[in-house]
Amino acid sequence: MTGLLRRVAWNVRHRWRRIFAVLVVGAGVAAPLVTGLWWSLPLVWFFGLFVLLPVLHTLTKPVPDADGDDADADAPADPALRALRERYARGEIDDAEFERKLDRLLATEDAETVDRSSSDVLAERVRDGLRREVERVRE
Secondary structure (H helix, E strand, O other), X not given: OHHHHHHHHHHHHHOHHHHHHHHHHHHHHHHHHHHOOOOHHHHHHHHHHHHHHHHHHHHHOOOOOOOOOOOOOOOOOOHHHHHXXXXXXXXXXXXXXXXXXXXXXXXXXOOOOOXXXXXXXXXXXXXXXXXXXXXXXXX
């Protein structure tokens, strides 16, 4: 039973807009039947879907960090990798030393977070990204 309740809670949390729209459509259909006024259907639909839904969506939308920059969005989360990348970008270390230190960093990563079969692919992706970033900075 908890699996069902967890699924319902997830759907309400993440799909509340769809649920709200279905409820507004249902209320719009029921409004003329309850009130006896035919014009209550478009009135409920208009205010529910075109006024209340956008307002609720705006109020519940997550607010981005005030100090978050788009330039740091692709920065690595690992501080050692970030420092290595910055040293390489400033020209303090050459390509061979950078790749040697990067290989050492990737070799010491926790086995739970990085699969050994994908570590070579990950290392190559990091190298390519860093090379592109360094070329962009030096231009």
